[in-house]
Amino acid sequence: MNLAEKIKQKYSSMVLEATAIAGGDPTIVAKKETIKNLMTALRDDVDFQFNVLMDLFGVDYLFWEEKEKRFEVVYNIYSISKKHRLFVKVPVKETDAALDSVTDVWPAANWFEREVWDMFGIRFNGHPNLKRILMYEEFKGHPLRKDYPYNKRQPLIGPMH
Amino acid sequence: MTRRNGDRDDQEIVVLSLKEKRSMLLNVGPQHPAMHGIVHITVELEGETVTSADVEIGYLHRAFEKMCEQGPYNNAIPYTDRLNYVSPLINNIGYCLAVEKLLGVKAPERAQYIRVIMSEISRVTDHLTCIGASAMELGAFTVFLYMIKAREYLYEILEEVTGARLTISYARVGGLKSDLPEGFEEKCRKALKETYKILKEVEALLNKNRIFVDRLKDIGVISQQDALAYGVTGPFLRSTGVDYDVRKAQPYLVYDRLDFDIPIGEHGDNLDRYYVRMEEMHQSIRITEQALRDLPKGEISAGDFGRVLTAAEMVDQAKMGQTGDFKTVEVDLDPTLEGTTKRYHDDVYSDDKRVSLPAKEDTYGNIEGLMNHFKLVMHGHGLRPPKGEAYFPVEGANGELGFYVVSDGSDRPYRVRVRPPCFAIMSALHKMVVGEMVADIVPTFGSVNMIGGELDR
Numbered sequence: 001m002n003l004a005e006k007i008k009q010k011y012s013s014m015v016l017e018a019t020a021i022a023g024g025d026p027t028i029v030a031k032k033e034t035i036k037n038l039m040t041a042l043r044d045d046v047d048f049q050f051n052v053l054m055d056l057f058g059v060d061y062l063f064w065e066e067k068e069k070r071f072e073v074v075y076n077i078y079s080i081s082k083k084h085r086l087f088v089k090v091p092v093k094e095t096d097a098a099l100d101s102v103t104d105v106w107p108a109a110n111w112f113e114r115e116v117w118d119m120f121g122i123r124f125n126g127h128p129n130l131k132r133i134l135m136y137e138e139f140k141g142h143p144l145r146k147d148y149p150y151n152k153r154q155p156l157i158g159p160m161h
Numbered sequence: 162m163t164r165r166n167g168d169r170d171d172q173e174i175v176v177l178s179l180k181e182k183r184s185m186l187l188n189v190g191p192q193h194p195a196m197h198g199i200v201h202i203t204v205e206l207e208g209e210t211v212t213s214a215d216v217e218i219g220y221l222h223r224a225f226e227k228m229c230e231q232g233p234y235n236n237a238i239p240y241t242d243r244l245n246y247v248s249p250l251i252n253n254i255g256y257c258l259a260v261e262k263l264l265g266v267k268a269p270e271r272a273q274y275i276r277v278i279m280s281e282i283s284r285v286t287d288h289l290t291c292i293g294a295s296a297m298e299l300g301a302f303t304v305f306l307y308m309i310k311a312r313e314y315l316y317e318i319l320e321e322v323t324g325a326r327l328t329i330s331y332a333r334v335g336g337l338k339s340d341l342p343e344g345f346e347e348k349c350r351k352a353l354k355e356t357y358k359i360l361k362e363v364e365a366l367l368n369k370n371r372i373f374v375d376r377l378k379d380i381g382v383i384s385q386q387d388a389l390a391y392g393v394t395g396p397f398l399r400s401t402g403v404d405y406d407v408r409k410a411q412p413y414l415v416y417d418r419l420d421f422d423i424p425i426g427e428h429g430d431n432l433d434r435y436y437v438r439m440e441e442m443h444q445s446i447r448i449t450e451q452a453l454r455d456l457p458k459g460e461i462s463a464g465d466f467g468r469v470l471t472a473a474e475m476v477d478q479a480k481m482g483q484t485g486d487f488k489t490v491e492v493d494l495d496p497t498l499e500g501t502t503k504r505y506h507d508d509v510y511s512d513d514k515r516v517s518l519p520a521k522e523d524t525y526g527n528i529e530g531l532m533n534h535f536k537l538v539m540h541g542h543g544l545r546p547p548k549g550e551a552y553f554p555v556e557g558a559n560g561e562l563g564f565y566v567v568s569d570g571s572d573r574p575y576r577v578r579v580r581p582p583c584f585a586i587m588s589a590l591h592k593m594v595v596g597e598m599v600a601d602i603v604p605t606f607g608s609v610n611m612i613g614g615e616l617d618r
Contacts, residue, residue, distance in 0.1 A: 021549060021550045021551060021552065022262050022263050022265075022549050022550060022551035023262045023551060023553075025551075025552060051389050051390075052389050052392055052394075053392050054392055054394075054554075054561060054563070054580060055392075055563065055565070055578070055580040057565070057578045059567055059575075059576050059578075060576075063569070064569065074565070074578075076552065076563070076565070076580070080389065080403060080405050083410055083411075085411075087552065106390055106391075106392065107387075107390050107391050107588075107589075108390065108391045108392030108585055108588065108589075110588060111584065111585075111587075111588040112584075119226075132219075133218065133219055134218070134219040134222040134617055134618070135219065135222065136219070143224065143227055144226060144227055150224070150227050150228065150230070150231050
């Protein structure tokens, strides 16, 4: 039984599916509502010990027919002691693009979540400072969404004072 | 002393300043000689002590991830050069490995060894720049000049192999742009020897240098728990005593066949980071020497070639069916296509027709090669990985550099996500500067080795 299946068995109420991405990297699809509890559990569980949040990012599946929900937030977590890696995908609806922040679980999530908000417009509830990180405050829209044209121009903004 | 109306009472001001805490808000950057690249740190000072710090990034955002989605897979390679522009080869190779994982192809063995050699040389150039620049900021200008001299030896090697110093675009999905030039091994060994000498010189200058050590020791300390919680990787994490290195933890290319050590520190301060980086350069030289020793010989590059034809002559003869001796013909190309002839191509490029462009002799000389070429470069055709996603981490100079590529089955990547190693470190920077003196921001920030291109993408 691989890692993803083990986790699905143990946390079946919070995990929807155990799967894998290319190369067989273990991946789980998790429920949005309980994501923070699941992450806390995965970090503290002695069997898994996922102590590092390597990456957190979004994917916009606007043009994919098989995806019910438009967005997916992907957590890339790693365990230094156990040397295993897990991808946790969370499908997020466009109409309710918000999920719980994991900043309390790993402080690393702070900037990564800000980037997801900036690029995709997905909100993180309970984030201490959810503002744009790479774009400027006056920027309109969320550039990595598939319906944002790559060559769109926005007006120049002057100095604030 | 007579006092005029409206004069302020000096005595009163003194009393006031003793009663209330006075803090000063100081903007470091965005344009500041010690802020490599552009980054903005707002620090609150009390006297000379930093009481809070706010790091603001994004000044160098060039929509890397968005632009990767706009063109075919190979079009993203020049963009990856501009991520970490001090060690662009590692980004190149990381991206190609991710796409190769998605496709399920492997580069030939010789290409894998060359990729290791190039990655390690890049790691040395990156660490040289980092240490050189931070030593210069502390007044050790000699060290900067020495290290840039050493970097120049290595850049010359890279230039000879890739054709450029910075914007190298050397790796391809399925292999490399071209094989090594003649006489490479000897030149590379010589450059490494020179670099080694300079490292020894620098160690003699810095390791027991009172000014240098006092400025770094116990400054910018981060605990192991904090470093892990903030997702810090690379030399930064290793300076706190964690031996996490992607080359050992999840070996890729041929790293599992090479013998090297992972240096670790214990205090997690600036001095340990300096030591870790210095020792890593020695290890990289060691890896490169082993890879040079084990580098498999190319079959084709050593083979016999008969006639040399220009591209136009070759196409004309092929049209008339005069292809009798084309197996041994070498085509004379425009310099911009250097490296795409059989001699420099077939040993280092996958023979999987789905991914690799044929050698130019085949493109010009036979219909199969021509068709193969056009199937790969025509709009809407090209390299088409199956639907799905792949993540490939490599050990960048600053830590784990990972590419997560999503494919929708078309010839363009649906999404390319890069995990920039210094993004995580920068998000922990405020932890390290708070409580220190304002002058300590410079060495601490220098040890982060922030690379704007990779941080802001």
